[in-house]
Amino acid sequence: MSKQNALLEINDLHTGFNIDGEQYHAVKGVSFNVGSKEVVCVVGESGCGKSVMSLSIMQLLPKHNGSIDKGQILFKGKDLADLTESEMNSVRGKDISMIFQEPMTALNPVLTIGFQLDEVLLNHTDASKEQVRKKSIQLLKDVGISRSEQIVHEYPHQLSGGMRQRVMIAMAIACEPALLIADEPTTALDVTVQAQILELIKKIQNDKGMAVMLITHDLGVVAEMADKVVVMYAGQVVEQSDVDRIFHDPKHPYTKALLGSIPKLDEKEEELYTIKGIVPSLKNMPKQGCRFVDRCPEAMPECKQIDPQLGETNKGHAVRCLLYETSQPGKKAEVRA
Numbered sequence: 001m002s003k004q005n006a007l008l009e010i011n012d013l014h015t016g017f018n019i020d021g022e023q024y025h026a027v028k029g030v031s032f033n034v035g036s037k038e039v040v041c042v043v044g045e046s047g048c049g050k051s052v053m054s055l056s057i058m059q060l061l062p063k064h065n066g067s068i069d070k071g072q073i074l075f076k077g078k079d080l081a082d083l084t085e086s087e088m089n090s091v092r093g094k095d096i097s098m099i100f101q102e103p104m105t106a107l108n109p110v111l112t113i114g115f116q117l118d119e120v121l122l123n124h125t126d127a128s129k130e131q132v133r134k135k136s137i138q139l140l141k142d143v144g145i146s147r148s149e150q151i152v153h154e155y156p157h158q159l160s161g162g163m164r165q166r167v168m169i170a171m172a173i174a175c176e177p178a179l180l181i182a183d184e185p186t187t188a189l190d191v192t193v194q195a196q197i198l199e200l201i202k203k204i205q206n207d208k209g210m211a212v213m214l215i216t217h218d219l220g221v222v223a224e225m226a227d228k229v230v231v232m233y234a235g236q237v238v239e240q241s242d243v244d245r246i247f248h249d250p251k252h253p254y255t256k257a258l259l260g261s262i263p264k265l266d267e268k269e270e271e272l273y274t275i276k277g278i279v280p281s282l283k284n285m286p287k288q289g290c291r292f293v294d295r296c297p298e299a300m301p302e303c304k305q306i307d308p309q310l311g312e313t314n315k316g317h318a319v320r321c322l323l324y325e326t327s328q329p330g331k332k333a334e335v336r337a
């Protein structure tokens with residue numbers, strides 16, 4: 001995959017957890033880039049390692065059992081793992097911001113919205129308290145909160161879920177970061193509010209020229225938002241490409257299955273395809289071979305023995321599947337062209 005203009009470059013990332021004295025990798029050899037101003041959607045079912053990957057980028061893994069064991073996370077060419085805690089503190093919020101699924105967990109319930117928004121600006125700029133408050137009110141207006149002069153005096157519980165997410169977005173963009181990581185930002189919201197929040201993220205991304213890494217399990221969101229798509233399964237990237245090719249020419253059986261499980265308007269409910277089985281837990285991950293093998297409708301006997309490698313089938317389109325490895329017997333002819 002092209003590394004030109006990569007703002008964020010993840011190389012062979014391995015993030016592990018110590019569980020009962022043994023190290024298990026929730027992210028195992030993940031590599032991909034996010035270019036400046038690019039929207040990259042990371043998709044996969046629950047438990048595929050999407051959140052662990054974003055916490056690795058932010059260096060926010062649980063200290064008691066989580067660690068980056070291998071690989072690089074280069075932001076503007078610098079490995080974030082090499083930064084001290086105080087250097088990383090200045091990156092968070094200023095260069096890279098993150099918004100989460102449930103804003104209530106990220107907002108402090110006993111502090112006013114204004115106080116929390118001011119804090120972000122005070123931490124990362126030299127502006128005075130008065131200048132900061134003015135900016136906070138403007139930021140709330142920018143994210144579509146009309147009564148922002150009053151809202152700064154209110155507490156998180158006084159706002160609706162959608163409003164709280166708007167506040168989180170205001171905090172995340174306060175210092176105009178180059179990269180916004182949004183981890184399932186709309187999952188906890190009802191459908192109409194979801195659409196408004198996504199539209200807001202898209203608008204801000206456009207206006208500010210920010211890159212966005214959007215984590216979701218919703219392919220409808222991907223179609224709406226993505227330039228590039230990274231499909232993750234059980235801690236690994238199984239396919240990545242631009243959004244058109246993922247939707248019109250998916251290669252990996254997992255990607256095809258995810259696409260097959262999107263409800264269509266003309267389809268009866270009982271016809272809706274679901275992927276059988278579940279993502280294996282860390283302790284139950286296959287020790288060798290393809291991690292999707294037990295759920296794969298196209299599995300071959302060798303899939304249980306050989307670890308598939310992520311390889312390009314066409315320029316800019318990479319797949320981790322023996323069906324597409326030219327040295328393997330079950331390879332698909334069309335991708336060798």
Ligand SMILES: Nc1ncnc2c1ncn2[C@@H]1O[C@H](COP(=O)(O)OP(=O)(O)OP(=O)(O)O)[C@@H](O)[C@H]1O
Binds near residue numbers: 046051
């Ligand atoms: N602190 C932890 N200790 C042990 N295992 C963990 C920890 N955090 C996550 N895991 C495991 O790592 C794997 C990946 O989890 P992760 O939360 O990244 O998945 P996800 O794709 O983001 O799912 P979701 O969409 O539900 O957030 C899972 O098997 C999960 O149980």
